[in-house]
Amino acid sequence: MTHRTRGTAGVTDVANHDRTSMQPATPMTSVTPVSTTRPLRRRAAWLGVAGGAIALSGCATNAPQDTWAPRGENAQMIHDLQWPIFAIAGVVGLIVFVAVGYSVVKFRDRGQPIPEQTHGRPALEIGLTILPAVILAVIAVPTVSTIFALADTDDTDCVINVTGQQWWWEYDYPVLDDGTICGYEPADGLTAAPIITSGQLVMPAGTNVLVRGTSRDVIHSYWIPQLNGKKDMVPGRVHYLRLQSDTPGIYAGQCTEFCGLSHANMRMEAVVLEPADFQRWIDNELAPYEAPEEGTLAAQGETVYVQQCARCHQVNGLVDPLTGDLVVSNPQDHVWSGAAPNLTKLMARNTFAGATWDLLTPECRADVWEAAPEDFGERYLEGVSEACLNTVDLREWLRNSPAKKPMYADAERLEVTDGKVRGMPYLALSEDQIDALLAYLLERK
Amino acid sequence: MAIIERPSTDVATTGTAPVYVTTDTTYGVFRRPVQSEGWTSWLFTVDHKKLGIMYGVTAMVFFVIGGLEAMLIRAQLAGPDGTILSADRYNQMFTMHATTMVFLFVMPMAAAFANFMVPLQIGARDVAFPRINAFGFWCFLLGGIFLNTSWFLGGAADGGWFMYAPNSSVTFSPTNGIDFWLLGLLITGIASQTGAINLIVTALNMRAPGMTLMRMPIFTWMILVVQFLLLFAIPVITVALVLLMFQRGFDATFFSVEAGADPLLWQHLFWIFGHPEVYILVLPAFGIISEVLPVFSKKPLFGYPFVVFSGAAIGFVGWGVWAHHMFASGLGPVSVAVFSVATMAIAVPTGVKIINWTLTMWGGKLRFTTAMLFAVGLIIQFTVGGLSGVTHAVAPSDTQQTDTYYIVAHLHYVIFGGAVLGLFAGLYYWWPKIFGKVLNESWGKANFWGMIIGMNLTFGPMHIIGLQGQPRRMYVWTEARAGEGFFNLGFWNLVSTIGSVVLAFGILFFFINIWVSHRKGTQPAPLDPWDARSLEWLTSNPPKEHNFDRTPTVHALDEVFHRKYEDRGENGQHDYVRVATTEELLAEEEANADSHIHLPAPSYWPLVLAFSLPVMAYGVIYSTLLIVAGAGILALAMYGWAMEPSYADPSDYDPDPPSGGAELEVANRG
DSSP: OOOOOSSHHHHHHHHHSOOOTTSOSOHHHHHHHHHHTHHHHHHHHHHTOHHHHHHHHTTSOOSTTOTTOOOSHHHHHHHHHHHHHHHHHHHHHHHHHHHHHHHHHHTBOSSOOOOOOOOOOHHHHHHHHHHHHHHHHHHHHHHHHHHHHHTOOTTOSEEEEEEEETTEEEEEEOBOTTSOBTTBOOOTTOOOOOEEEESEEEEETTOOEEEEEEESSSOEEEOOTTTOOOEEEOBTOOEEEEEOOSSOEEEEEEOOSOOSTTGGGOEEEEEEEOHHHHHHHHHHHHSOOOOOOTTSHHHHHHHHHHHHTTTTOOOTTOBOTTTOOBOOOOGGGTBTTSOOOOOTTGGGSSEETTTTEESBOHHHHHHHHTSOHHHHHHHHHTOOOTTTBOHHHHHHHHHOHHHHSOOBOOGGGOGGGTTOBBSOOOOOOOHHHHHHHHHHHHTOO | OOOOOOOOOOHHHHOSOOOOOOGGGOOGGGSOOOOOSSHHHHHTOOOHHHHHHHHHHHHHHHHHHHHHHHHHHHHHHSSTTOOSSOHHHHHHHHHHHHHIIIIIIIHHHHHHHHHHHHHHHTTOSSOSOHHHHHHHHHHHHHHHHHHHHGGGTTOOOOSTTTTOTTTTSTTTOOSSHHHHHHHHHHHHHHHHHHHHHHHHHHHHHOOOTTOOGGGSOHHHHHHHHHHHHHHHHHHHHHHHHHHHHHHHHSOOOTTOGGGTOOTHHHHHHHHHHHHHHHHHHHHHHHHHHHHHHHHHHTSOOTTHHHHHHHHHHHHHHGGGOGGGGGTTSOOOHHHHHHHHHHHHHHHHHHHHHHHHHHHHHTTSOBOOOHHHHHHHHHHHHHHHHHHHHHHHHSHHHHHHHTTBHHHHHHHHHHIIIIIIHHHHHHHHHHHHHHHSSOOOHHHHHHHHHHHHHHHHHHHHHHHHHHHTTOBSSOSOOOGGGTOOSTTOHHHHHHHHHHHHHHHHHHHHHHHHHHHHHTSTTOOOOOSSTTOOOSGGGSSOSSOBTTBOSSOOOOOSTTHHHHHHEEEOOOTTOOOEEEOOOHHHHHHHHHHTOOSOOOOOOOOSHHHHHHHHHHHHHHHHHTOHHHHHHHHHHHHHHHHHHHHOOSSOOGGGSOOOOOSHHHHHHHHHHO
């Protein structure tokens, strides 16, 4: 378990964690002010002011994007820094409220004589200027050391490329020089190749993952609050973000830089798997394409897919059943950002359309999301079964995707992008075609 | 009625030859307008008081528009998957809400008070450049209208008020909304820039005899600091907007990544303007409550020099913290650390102000009028915003908070709790001075409590919503990310929406109050209803057109208080005795009125010149012909402006005043 209790113990834990080059030479010293403020926190909680109420919000595991519920080292570092500051802010606020409240009650006009017309005492004034300066100087020290600790990239175990586009995230697991992916060798018989997926970033537990991010169109921001703060992903630049967690599970996130029309529908999740499960996930992602059995509904779906979807959406190893040619998608000819989600293992993940809708029915989704850490990997790797498929949202999506998620897909509005869509266009699929596609896609896992 | 000034013939006393403008030089349409009554007197006025009122009324209209936009936003977010607004409309709505509130309400409302009060507070008859003052107002009004016409011409801007590149380029925002936005802000920016120069010159050069800088009322001081901020900030945003105009209108590549540009350039330009802008918004309000608190505490402002210098310090350090809006932008740890610490540093002078306001009340004799309530409300609410500001001065903590509703909570406690409450304190405090009626206190208190309860219900829950991970600028939020229990997003979003309705009622009470207070039969305001302390109270309510019959001579900070009260205490004891009523003070001024009063005459040209700008702006969007037409009007207006005679035609003069200023005063009331 890495979910450390707040307070001195947690601070020590993080400080002792092996940090390399950028960490100040004496981490214990640098966090001392944090631990000395602990009694202040108790007082703030007792007095239940605004700051106190905010402090309370950290205690509950509420919304999945709760910023006060760290589940990884980096988020924990931020948390250990932020709660004492909230506590200090709460106490300072309280002092101001009490002082103002006291003046308001005590010095109300009750016929007292006109007070002395003085502009105050410089000594008091200077003292009251230095006091906040000292408080802020105390806050500044751990702040600066944490900034540098969170920018450290020397202890990376695994690099994952993350690319934002309107309005979804693509993940690309590169094959390293040693033939591994993220330090893992594919099982015998499988060829190591870059894994390209979207929506859910799958990462091994206990591993320092470095997200290497950019964007293909406008600025997006990558944010998994329980694992780390956010980092903007800017076209033309590469930015880095550390992610780490020891606890298997799904961690929700959301694009936090306004990125146009469907900014609200650009979500993402980080999936943390035990190393053995992560190995299974990699092997599955690299498994060769299996065409549907001839004569099945899924086989009809394959034909529909090749005709309707494969222009933009790659399925690795797909062979056109009519021509026998390998099908390679060309999203750059149709989509402004030049990419569309790779659907090779669509049903191995459990969300679609920018992680906005679930591929799982609500019951099955709860089974995965609420699984205990030790059972989580098993549940997640089951993928989406026919019984669990959320056909409601997926059908609506296939019927008319721009109606479900606002996108620039209307041919009349695409003059400025040379006719290329931003998002997925309306495809005018028949219900039969949709049935066939669902059957085909269900096998993509 | 307007005083139409004649050329001075008083050579003997002044010793300098007057500049005569003969009828030969007043030709045709270039003679100055002389209307002293009716709507044309407002249209062509250069009177700082009339312009102040016009600024205020216009700002209030935009406040209502921006408020309605906010109500629609909150209605959309009241529950999950809101359907009141489409994604497109929602994006336009939050862009225009922020743009309207910042550029068309808070800034011009502060300009309204600055225009009206600065000349009065320093004992001047008008601002230094009256026609430029009028030109500024018309730029603001016409720019604001131009900006809002985009709603009816294909949709408003949809890129957020920060308008980050490259999302603001034509590829990603193909409608004309952003063009309207950038051109509209270029025009209103002229108002700020000319206003800044005008007020700086006014405050530095036109103070009454004896008013040293350290005897200058604190409101004027804060306005002076703000004008310097504007003077340097507006050019930065202007450069950014011009680059964006070329990017969108003429295929320039300043922000095109494929052409080698770095989109962070826009962010730096925007926030180099945008952060000083925050202080541009709040410092006038700080100035207002620094006037209000002493008056209703019957004490001078505690640590006046500290408040002055902390205001100036904010004005300087405010330039060195812009990148704290960019902690998640990928600046690198060194920049982030520097800006993080600089941001903490600016909390010190801000804290000094809060301490000084509290200590001003300490040991005072407090009267809780509505103006005072708003001032105390500001101290409390702004403190909340300031402290949440400290939590994101800490950059690592900010990477969890930025672009979430926690920031929305913070900025509204700062701008609504700081600037808007301060402006309302000013409205209640100066209403009798401006309009000659005291606003009703019962409605005033309903107004105050409605706004305080409303704002805390609206913006308070946003702290929770944001810390629970709800990002800003999302047209819908989803049940799947809402959580359960006490902190669930559903409940608090609903509370926030309900709060916005309460807030709207609170503000509605203000408008009811205006109506109630100006009904037939309400008494005119007493000359000095609050027992005030500064020079603007040394004239009638509303002030005479020429402000002061005699240019006052200043002997102390809080001049009017010291003319009214004398300390008769001995041996370190204080005993303040009233030695004069304000009526007596005013009568003395009237009895010793200046024989010659120099006042600027009205002019057509500011309006004509300002009118040419939106014409050209429409031209940038729709047709080059319009640009040419607008440029023609511009050239004509500049020519007319330059050639306009200094004085009106003799046949336009007011009837001869018998002699002295007292009669002038009578004529003025007629």
